[in-house]
Amino acid sequence: MTHLIEITALTKTFGTGSGSVEALKGIDLYVDEGEIFGVIGLSGAGKSTLIRCLNRLETPTSGRVVVAGRDLTTLNDSELLEARRGMGMIFQSFNLLSLRNVWSNVAFPLEMAGRPAPIIHQRVAELLEMVGLSDKAKNYPAQLSGGQKQRVGIARALANSPSILLCDEATSSLDPQTTASILSLIEDLKERLRLTVVLITHEMKVITEICDRVAVMEDGRIVETGQVIEVFTAPKHPTSKSFVEVVLSNREHFLEKGYRPKGILVRVGYIGAMVVEPLVYTLVKKFDVEANILQAHVDHIKGTPYGTLLLDLAGDTACVALALDYLKSSNVNLEVFDDPDSH
Amino acid sequence: MILTPIKWTMIQTAALQSLYMVSLSTILTSLAGIPLGVLLVITRQRHIFESAKLNFILGLIINATRSIPFPIFIVFVIPFTRFIVGTSIGPTAVIVPLTLAAVVFMARLTETSLLEVPFGVIEAAQAAGATRWQIIIHVLVAEARPGLIMAITITTITLICYSAMAGAVGGGGLGDLAIRYGYQRYQTDIMWVTVILLLLVVQGVQNLGDWLVRRISHR
Missing domain, CATH: 3.40.50.300 (P-loop containing nucleotide triphosphate hydrolases)
Incomplete structure (x- = not known):
């Protein structure tokens, strides 16, 4: 065409x-x-x-x-x-x-x-x-x-x-x-x-x-x-990221407001229907990490739902690493902000 | 202060001469000055008829003309005046230098008022498929109407002032009468009447201009 x-x-x-x-x-x-x-x-x-x-x-x-x-x-x-x-x-x-x-x-x-x-x-x-x-x-x-x-x-x-x-x-x-x-x-x-x-x-x-x-x-x-x-x-x-961040949660916003992450800041993005709770539940229950939801944004673009979560993952270093692996293997778009070694 | 009938006749004649000189030269000035001003604007950089050369030449001619004091200008253009009207003396002859000097003044005033029209409005007309000619008439000039009326008003008043110097070449008119009789012959009454007349006319022209502008403005 x-x-x-x-x-x-x-x-x-x-x-x-x-x-x-x-x-x-x-x-x-x-x-x-x-x-x-x-x-x-x-x-x-x-x-x-x-x-x-x-x-x-x-x-x-x-x-x-x-x-x-x-x-x-x-x-x-x-x-x-x-x-x-x-x-x-x-x-x-x-x-x-x-x-x-x-x-x-x-x-x-x-x-x-x-x-x-x-x-x-x-x-x-x-x-x-x-x-x-x-x-x-x-x-x-x-x-x-x-x-x-x-x-x-x-x-x-x-x-x-x-x-x-x-x-x-x-x-x-x-x-x-x-x-x-x-x-x-x-x-x-x-x-x-x-x-x-x-x-x-x-x-x-x-x-x-x-x-x-x-x-x-x-x-x-x-x-x-x-x-x-x-x-x-x-x-x-x-x-593109900076334009998206204007609309979505951005971690700078939290850090500027004096928020001290307990662990690692990650952004989880997904397209299509996905239930958020099981993901957070799994992180907490299965990997024994503290998953603090700093911001959640759920909306839709032209009828397709999408969402982003800004999470603060804290806990035992090994557990957090396993949790990150789990997120990487899930069908989500993952962005890790902080280097775990700095904490 | 009672004027003799002879003095009244003199004032009447002078007033008619002034009216003739000023009205005809105002019409001619507007007819030539507005298009010249349009040309000044559209030949600017990135405008709808960009031409650096033409713009430069026009600017040069206008500045040169404007830099000559009017009494000198009258004498300077005598050969041209003679060529156009056959004589260099009298009210009709004065119209030539009056118009020439006022055209360039009018062109600059026109330029200023046309530049007040936001270029975005011209772009919108271009995007709507208007030709350059349509843009000049229906956008540039049409949108600048209040400014153009102001420009004509100011030019008319300038021409009234200039026409007072027309006496230098036997043009007559109110200004000439005031100088020759009122000042040089100490006839204070004539001086007063002409000054008051000029004042009223100028005031009237300005008021008319203001009224017209108010009528069509919608900004």
């Missing part, structure tokens, strides 16, 4: 000579139809440049960006406009036209595409209904809350009935509750309109909330990519 979006050896350099900055240093990735694909990275990682290459708001320095079988880098001006109309984009700062009311902001892409007035009228009403802002049609952006502004942004992005939605830090300036409602709106619209969504964010929460697959970016490169559940529960790259 060919992919809807396929990026090959993409690079982007800003400026020339000694002052130049390499924002993208060779990106390869694909996005399949119907996916919600997330790119996570810290600011300056190049994710913003990457998503801008998808509708050529940035012109790539080298490499290929193929969307629906067409290489964007080879399009002329009018072909590019046509391609852009097949993609909607929403932004962190919403970027609404401040002198147009909600209705005319949503109508903007349709007007620019030269659609006849009756069609624009019908379509805008439909779009406002879809994002739940029919009653705000006459309001100006300055009179709206952040969440409402982003809903206008979404309606505008979907005006030309695109098949792809690009989200550039779309929830980064919103509070957690509003973020959740915007994300569920995006997920809902994705299902209803059969969209493919590419989003960039610096928040792991956004990724686990709605994404199917994720790419972790650092310094212009993709350092890890895979199913969200896999990357989330068993991150391989240090950058």
Whole structure:
């Protein structure tokens, strides 16, 4: 199966000579139809440049960006406009036209595409209904809350009935509750309109909330990519780990708060249904170690349950070693933080 | 202080000349200055019509023009004025230097107000499939309307001030009358009336501008 979006050896350099900055240093990735694909990275990682290459708001320095079988880098001006109309984009700062009311902001892409007035009228009403802002049609952006502004942004992005939605830090300036409602709106619209969504964010929460697959970016490169559940529960790259730790328990948090481990700190991660108690029970009963649960996190990503436990394993050194062997042989993802010899 | 009918006629004539010079040059200035300001902005680095060369040349011409004091500028462009209107004397002739000097001023004011439009809004329009021309009209200029109205207001007031120097080439107008009769011939009453008239006009123009801006602003 060919992919809807396929990026090959993409690079982007800003400026020339000694002052130049390499924002993208060779990106390869694909996005399949119907996916919600997330790119996570810290600011300056190049994710913003990457998503801008998808509708050529940035012109790539080298490499290929193929969307629906067409290489964007080879399009002329009018072909590019046509391609852009097949993609909607929403932004962190919403970027609404401040002198147009909600209705005319949503109508903007349709007007620019030269659609006849009756069609624009019908379509805008439909779009406002879809994002739940029919009653705000006459309001100006300055009179709206952040969440409402982003809903206008979404309606505008979907005006030309695109098949792809690009989200550039779309929830980064919103509070957690509003973020959740915007994300569920995006997920809902994705299902209803059969969209493919590419989003960039610096928040792991956004990724686990709605994404199917994720790419972790650092310094212009993709350092890890895979199913969200896999990357989330068993991150391989240090950058991925640090993103996961923001959401999950992290031992630094405990140590900073003055917690002195009695034994060895371990993190146990698992995917799918697993009963926690038997595991802890076995550790205590069979290996005679004191298993102190510092933190437990149980949740699900796209319907798949997962959990992580932060345990402090104390007791006789030999017993703890056996307990660790037992954990290693179990079907869990184990991370041992402390070297037992240091105690 | 009662003015004689002759003095009233002089003031009336001068006022009409001022109105003619200022209104025509304001219209011409806006027609040329706003597009020039747009060009200044869109040719900037990483903007929608990037051209370092054009931007540099435009900047150079504008700065050069702005650095010449207006009375000197009037004399400096006399050959050009003669070429355009056939004479270098009279209210119509004055419109040429007035417009030329105000266009570059207006271009800079336009540039400033267009730069107030966040680039993200332009990007959003690009992403929506708008052409460059559509972006200029429907995003840049449309979103900068309050700033542009302010710019036209300030330019109009500047033109009223500049037009007072038009007497140097026989342009007439209120400023000229105030200097020649009010100051040089000690006719204080004429001085007072013209000054009050100018004050009222400037105040009126400013109020009109402010009102228009309030009407269309939604920030």
